[in-house]
Structures are given as structure tokens and as C-alpha cells.
Amino acid sequence: MIGASTLVLVSSLVVIPVARAIENGVARLPVLGYNTWNTYACNINESIILETASLMKSLGLQDAGYTHVNLDDCWAEKNRSAEGLLVPNQERFPSGFYNLTGQLHDMGFQAGIYGDSGWFTCAGYPGSFEHELTDATTYQDWGFDYLKFDNCAIPFDDIIREGTYGKYQRMADAIATLSQTSGKPPLIFSLCEWGWSQVWLWGQTVGNSWRVDGDIAANWASIASIINLASFITQGTNFYGRNDEDILEVGNGDLTYEENKSHFTAWALLKSPLLIGTDLSAASPGIIEILSNKEILAINQDPVVGTSISPFRWGLNADWTSNSSYPAQYWSGPSENGTVIMLLNTLDEPATMFFNLTESPWIRAGRQYAVRDLWTHTDNGTAVRNFTATDVPAHGVVALLLQDAGNEPAGLYPLCAVWYQCASENGTYVDGQ
Template identity: 75%
Template sequence: MTFSPVLPLLALLTAVNALSNGVAKLPVLGYNTWNAYHCDIDQDLVVTTAELVVSLGLKDAGYMHVNIDDCWAEKNRSSAGELVPDQVRFPNITDMTSKIHSLGLHAGIYGDSGWFTCAGYPGSFEHESQDIKSFQDWGFDYLKYDNCYIPYDEIIREGIVGKYQRMADAIADLAKDSGKTPFIFSLCEWGWSQVWLWGSTIGHSWRVTGDIAPQWSSLASIINFNSFITQATNFYGHNDMDMLQLGNGGLSYDEAKSHFTAWALMKSPLLIGTNLSAITPDILGILTNKEILAINQDSVVGESISPFRWGINADWTSNSSFPAQYYSGPSENGTVFMLLNTLDEPADMFFSLTESPWIRAGRQYSVRDLWTHTDNGTAVRNFTASAVPAHGVVALLLKDAGNEPNGTSPPCAVTSNCASENGTSVA
């Protein structure tokens, strides 16, 4: 099917009246308990995980949040209507957050905009102000907010925007009343109502698809979908492509590199979902690639990379199995390129430099490989990556290195509509 280019253009509207309240200008880096543990969590596990974030060097790489997901609460509120942490698994939740803070990290928690969380614990509908105050009192500063058990229309009398606006207003009111930094607000709405068009007016990130799975088919589908809405990501908010599934089985090493690279360069939040006590050196090396992380955390350029050519499919083709293969975007230190081999066998990947809108004609560019961490000479007019592994990735940073050599032929790298001053066309 051919995907209309109108949708990405509409995404440009998200910058209007966007939320800018002093937090989460850059994508959040951290850890989330769900992918590795689901409901099998307790406060000792969370503290141990926080300690591993430090000892493994993840904190030094920029991963600063440790977030608990669903299933942390008792199934019933207190007589005063307050949420109650599970008395067996989280007997002293403030002690847990204090230990996380003592490590120099931040703590995040999970809630839901409906009657119940997705696992059946109390949701925050009609308790928004009460719950966010409890979260702050317990020592949290990040809220992942889900979309299960939606109230009947005659009760809520809101669209999906209004349902999330209720908690956004409660967060803003709490920050004003308490004088403390506002919560980072992560909308887990799954993209059902084009959240990328309105999410930035309410939160700091927004899930664009359903849950990720540790399979190449899941990664390809998410990348494909996100490739059409990259313009929605900037310093005002971020398309959340869901948690990192590295190290949970199901992905090859090359697929894991592609997973991390696409999430990072598309400026998604990077929340690790791996059992850190069993993490391998290869996966740890992927997660701590400082050159890739530096682009995700670029403080000068907030935009995601975007496709400039789809590759095996015609441009603007939506294909959940074979997404766009050629991406680029600006960064503080040069033009970023991602070449994604979506095929099931190795492939050479070629592109003309000026296919990217961020490259100047008539210039040559130094080439930095962000995975081998090597300087790979100078590119003039075009670049070829040889034998990119199946489902593998190449990430490059190109920097302007001056005028291309005199006499480079033909006169234009792209001869279509190229003409001399007298109007003679270049064949």
C-alpha cells in the first residue's frame, strides 16, 4: 500500500502550543521493569536493579531513571481513596525511592487513565490530583500513564485527549502548589488516536504503537510506522517506540544493534527492559555506545532522523515487514545517516549524498562510523556500505570537509534538471 505524505506534514503541527515545562527536553534514558519481570517485582529487585545501573556503567552512559511498571499496588484503595503500595512486595516504597536517589538516579512509577491499570490494579480516573500527590510524596518524578479500562462515554464525556489532559492538569497544579519540578509525563496511549498529533500539548513522550516483542518482525513494524511521523519529535516531545528489548532473546546481535540504533537516532526514549543481572557484554556494549547516545541526547538539534529513500519499496510505501532503509537528519556535529538492511540476506547499500536534504552539493564529507568508531575517509558525491548484514545497520556521521575536487564529473551529482548558465541541460 502507498502511504500518504499528508500525515507527516500534519505532524508538523504538534509544535504549536507544545508543552515546555522545563523537564524532559531530551529523551529519557533509564530502566523499566516490565519487559524483564512483568508483575514479578518487589522493592528489593528494584533497588538491586538501580545498583546494577550504576555498577555496569549505565548511569555513566546517561541512563538516569529506574521506573517500576504495573502491579506495584494493592488491588483496593484505602478508606480515604488513596493508592496503597503492595504491603508484601513494597512495604516501604519511600525507602526504595530514597535508595534510588542515593545512587544519583531518578525514580518513575506507572499509572492508568482509566478505572484500572492493564493488569487490573486501581487506575487514576477521578483520582488524578490525589494520586500524583501520592507519587510525589513517595519520591517519584516520572509517570508512565496507560490507557486501559476506559470509563463509559456517559461518565467520562471526554475524548482521548481530555482523558489524558486530566492528569496533565493535575501535574501542572501540583508543580505550582508544591514549587517542585513537574513530573515527566509519558503517555502510553498506543497511537490509536493519532497521539503524535496532540501528545506534545500534554506530555513529554507518547507511545506510537502497541507493545514491542523481541522479534525482528515487531521491530520492523514499529520502525515502519514511526518512519511516517518522525516530524512529530523535537524538543517538545518524543515519539516513544516502546522499551528496548535487547537481551531478552529472539534477536540476533545485528538485529539488536539495528533496534538500538533506530530507537536512538529517531530520538525515542531509551528504557532498558533487560534483566541486568544476566546482561551479556555484547548487549551492554550496544546500550553504552556513546556516539549513538550523543545523537539521541543532542542538546542543539531535537529532531529525529527521517527517510530520504525507502529502498526496496517505492518512496512513501508502508510495509510492516520491509520499512524504509535510508535515513538522515541534522545533528550538532554533522549529518547523521542510518542505513537499515531490512532484507534477510547481506546487501550493499548505496546512496548519493545529496539525496539527503542536509547535504550540500559540491562539497565533500568526512565519514565517521558510529559503530566501529573509526574515521573512514572522505565521501564525494556518494557512499556505499558493503555487505551490510541481514537486518543489520550502518550509522554514520558526515561532516563538511570543504569543496569537492575540481573537475569532478558530471557537473551535477543528480543530472535531472541540471543545466548550465545558458540553459543547456546535462544529460
């Protein structure tokens, strides 16, 4: 076991419900797009938004599926209008939002905006508490399609008189009411509640995605910690509702090339929304190539299977062990076209990673599987009973698609890939029991 702080979280008696997300007609699949916060923070304006959209088109990101451009905090004036309405910052957005969203729509994008469920946003701009329907209407009138809703400046208990669920339900109800009265699709509703693993239990009845942790940082420790937390709540993701591992930091900070690949792969295969937080004007071709990996994106956008991959073995630690530095290493899940495998080397040095195919619940015993590498984009022969990845780089990843290729070759010994309790019908055990 790695690390003295590890803690076994789940016993065999725990029954965890599967997500039943709100099917409100929008965001059946994870949102792909851009979010301004990680690169620009409060230094946003209409020129930056339109330049970012243009770069997404010219760099091929729109063609790869990234169709949202989302503003984060700091877009508003510090005070509402005399009528109680939100007002765009006149210096940063002199043309107004209706003009901005119109241009984005003309470019083939959807537009997103940011709000807060409390008195103020995290940067001190007007929040939506007790203004939910007014603000939802304003966002729709401005032409926005998506709302990220934060959790700062929470009203005192004797004012709010409800839990966090109820605080977010207020805006969910406003969005539903507005859709009914306007006849327009509801806003995509992204909860930014920093859920500490609990929000998925109720977020699925309120929104289309829900944050599972605090803000991501552009370093491996942050990414590993989020993957660790997400490994215990993968059942929270399905069509229309999903765990949100936060904005993509691909290409930011001190992340290595291999760490960038692992970060993107984990987010995509966990079916998180993929919102780029990179300065696209400075992004290298290698970073754009990572973000544009169409075989990985196809798993994220699978039209048949909406569920996330999940660990089938933790690896360095005992199964169901929480370790924020060394999360689960062996993951799998179903897809439209086969079984998805993710091998994550959490060590600080290269490693060989081995598993028996039937460790994954999505693999059938006695069958062989064609191996597709989703990063090299090559067909790598056939796996029989097991698979070994050699020299996986430090903090690196292997992403595979295994497709059933028929019965395994005859005459293989032992008669079972996994000997435990392997028996003939006359009671003879292969392992000599």
C-alpha cells in the first residue's frame, strides 16, 4: 500500500444507487467547449471571447466537437439596474450580450454564462439568490444557452432556511418554469458546488452536471486528487447528468506532455464535460492534438452508452482505498463499439502494467479481443486472456478499445485464465483444490 494516509472507504455491504439524471431535453451528452476562467480570470471582454471562438474554428477544435464558448465570473457591473436586472460591464462588453451571443451563434457555437446561487459571485458581482427567475429570463433574452452556477456568498441560515440542494433547486425551478412559458429549450444547468463527493447524490435531480471537488490546479497533484475522488462516484454519471471534474488544464502550468494526455483521457472517459481552459493563442500543436483526439472524444460523446468508466482494480493500493496521490490505476467500461480500458501509471517512474482481461466486468471469458490503441491510432493485434503494457511513462496513460474477435484459440492451458475456483463439472479443480 502506498502512503500512510490511505483509508478504505467502502464495505461490501454498502449499496450505492445509480444516477437518475433529470432528462430535460438538453445536454444528453457532455458539453464540449471553452471556459474563460483558467486563462483570463476577470480579464475578459468581448474581443477575447470572439477571438477565442475564431481560434477554436481555425485550430479545428470546433470540428472536433467543441461547440460551446462560456464566460465565467466578472462579466457584470457591480450593481443591478434600477429595475433589479443584471447589467453587462459597459467597458468590457460595450456591444451588449445579445450582440455577442448572436455572433457566437452565427459562428456555429452555443454561448454560456456564469452566475451564483448566493448574494454575490465568488469575485463579488451580483448573485442570483431571490432573483432566480429574473436572471434566468435575462440570460435567455441575451441568447445564452448554458449557465454555470457557483456557490459563494451563501445567505445566513435564518434567511435561506434550506440546504444546498434547495438553494440550487431554486434556479432549476426557474429554468424549468421559463422553458415552459417561453417555449424555448431550458438552459443547460451546470452546478459548481465543489461537492466533496456528495453533490452527485442530489445534483442529478437538479442539473445537467455537478462539480465533484474544488477548483482544479495545473499540476499533477491536483489532477490525481480529483481522479481519486471521482473513482468512488462513477455511478453518478449517465445521459443528461454527469460528474464534472472541472475545467481542462491541458497545456497549463508545469504539466508534462504525458500528464496532459492522462488528464485529458481521464476527464473524457469519465464522461466529464470537456471545457478547455488553455490560452489557445499560445497553445502548441501538441496540445491541440491532445484536445482533438477524435477516438477519445468519441467515447466521451458515445450516443449509445452514457456511463463512465470505473476502476476494476486499484493497483498500488487495495481496492476501494482512497489515496489522493496514487488513485486507481486500472479502469474499464462499455462503449458503443467495445470495451474501453484506461491504464493510469500514477508512479513517478515508468512502469509495466498487467491485467487479466476478465478482471473487467465487460470482458467475456474464453474470447479473444482485438486491441485498438486510442492514442497511437493503431490496431495492435489480439489480446488473449491478458494484456501487458510495458514502459508506461511516469504519470502516463494507455487507452484501449477492445473488440470481441471470437473464441480464444483451442488448447490453451490452464483451462481458466484465473485459476481460483476453476472447476470441471465432475468437481475437479484446476488449482488442485
